[in-house]
Amino acid sequence: MDTARPELLPPGTLLGPWRLMHRAGRGAYGAVYRAVRVGQEAAGPVALKLSLYSREGRFEREAEVLSRVRHLGVPRLLDEGEWVGGPWRVAYPYLVMDWVEGQSLYRWARARSPNSSQILRLLAQLSRALQAVHEVHCLHRDVKGENVLVGPGGEAFLVDFGCGTYPEASPLTDTPLAPGTLPYRSPQALRHQWAHRNDGVHYKAGPEDDVYALGVTAYRLVTGMYPPPGTDLEARHGGRRGARPMRQPPHVLVPQVSPELSALIERMLAEAPAERGSARELADALEAAAASAGQEANLSLGSTEVLRPEPVMRPAPPNGWASVRAGLAGAALMGLLIWISTWRLPEGSWSAPAGVGQEDAGTVGVADASVSSESLATAVRSEDAEPPRDVLAWEMPKRPLAGQKRPPCKPHRETEIRGGCWGALLNAQPPCEDDGYEWSGKCFLPVAAKRRPDTSQYP
Incomplete structure (x- = not known):
């Protein structure tokens, strides 16, 4: 149906040589479909990510990043093209990538109740994937649990490079920060956003921002909560009208967390970028800690169910007034995040039902964060879109x-x-x-x- 909206294409629709099987999910900028190549169905499915917007520059940039990165933990770019259709018969870009079978990170943790050794190995894999990204001078810029898929054998995949960039890429927004997810922003990014809230000077992100975001991901993974924002919100006034919440080390909140894992997470969340280490250095340290872990690292962390789903990454505002509104909304969300980040769920209030963890809680496969049922719950939705069948x-x-x-x-x-x-x-x-x-x-x-x-x- 060529007049259907990009996120509502029915099974059997052809996009170039690719036949859509079903929609796997939807994110801020694209809808992801499970698809097969016509005449080569036996080769297996692929993930086809179709833009929700005509001439979306992020797809070109994402394709460039994926074409540069070569790592088993990052889906390969297989094809790219354009689909002409929709109500206005315009061109929508699409990307075709490896189909990744797995669960989103936090959902995997809820189902499996992993121990410190397993998490050390998983974080080491993600650090190696980030190392491969950084070594070709690219950045992910939206590392978070929703953008990590864990396969049946515990293999980790870093997905959704829709916010990715490289040195030659031109900015696509007129706001200080590129699109991303607020709780994962580094202290440097938050300070820049405030300092340049009026002039729109772009923040130059670096590998250390990706490492910090991985630290937030790991902290939430093992504690079930976000760390407090990584900067002093009162510093902009030249004084302190109140003190920011203190970040408790993971092992203080969850005693089962091994000291080695807790220390490495704290390292990733260090205030000074140089103290976090590179992705390569972190991967080395994580692998060494996993290899030498004692018996305490085999203790299950139990249920560290999170208070709320992942925050939604909204599309970038198209104009100046929208930027102002987005900035005010971001400030309000930051305030909300401060008190949410200090919460701790009551013991056992989110206990897993009997049988959870004994079998797979359901798998998804795709090269975009929008594929899992958990991310479907936080994706930007259309009023007339079909409701997801397996929402959390x-x-x-x-x-x-x-x-x-x-x-x-x-x-x-x-x-x-x-x-x-x-x-x-x-x-x-x-x-x-x-x-x-x-x-x-x-x-x-x-x-x-x-x-x-x-x-x-x-x-």
């Missing part, structure tokens, strides 16, 4: 979350549910996915309790 359900906790406000709740603004105060999302309908927790046919977010200022410092 966020059930209402049986008791209040740590840091959540307890009754009395504000009349007409907050709802008391299971001993906690919740705010209803008026424009969200179940399944809630990225729009909160479901209760009685509505979607809710937890209301944060008022907390005393944290006067401690970062270590």
Whole structure:
């Protein structure tokens, strides 16, 4: 159906020599389809990523990055082309990549409850993939759990290079930071964003930003929560009106985390870029730690279920006023992130059902973050898009979350549910996915309790 929108193409649609089998997911800039080459169906499926926007420059840049990188942990670029169609009969670029079979990182962890040794080996693989990217002078710029797939044998793949870049690439946005995901931004990126909020000077990201994002990914993987933002939000005023939350080392929050793993995660999150080390150095250190790990590294980390799904990476704003609105929204989200990052889920409140971890919780395969059911829950959605069939359900906790406000709740603004105060999302309908927790046919977010200022410092 040539008049269908790019994200709604039916099975059997031909894009050049490729026949679509079904849609695997949707992200901020593209829809991903499982496809086969006509006449070569026996060769197996591929991942075809079709742009949601005509003449999208990010696809050209992503193709260039993938064509430069050669590593088993990064999907190969197999083909690229254009599809002419949609309601306006315009050209939409597409990329064809290896089909990667696996689960998104955080979903894999929920199903498997890995130990420190397994996580050390997995992080070492991701560091090697980043090393391959950096050695050809490219950057990923959106390293996070949603952009990591873990195969049946524990092999890790770094996917979705839609934010990737290389030295000769021209900026595609007029904002200080390139599109990305806020909690994974480095301290240097956040400071630059504030310092240049009015003049739009672009931040020059480096390999150390990817390493920091890998540290955030690892921290969330083992603790179930984000570390506090990696910069002092009050420094812009030339003084301190309050102290930022202190980041607790992973082994303090989860005693089962081995000291070696905890120390390496702290290293990746170091304030000074030089202290983080290169991807190669980290891979060496992670591999050495995995090889010499003692018995304590074989302890399962248990359930470190996260409070909320991954934040949504929205498409870059097209104009100046949109940039201002996006900046204000980002500032609000940063405030929200500060108190969310200090939460800890009650012990056992997200225990895995019996049998989880005994068998595969479901696999996906593709070379884009938008393929998994977890990322489908956080992708930018179309109002008339088909609802995903295997979305991740966020059930209402049986008791209040740590840091959540307890009754009395504000009349007409907050709802008391299971001993906690919740705010209803008026424009969200179940399944809630990225729009909160479901209760009685509505979607809710937890209301944060008022907390005393944290006067401690970062270590």
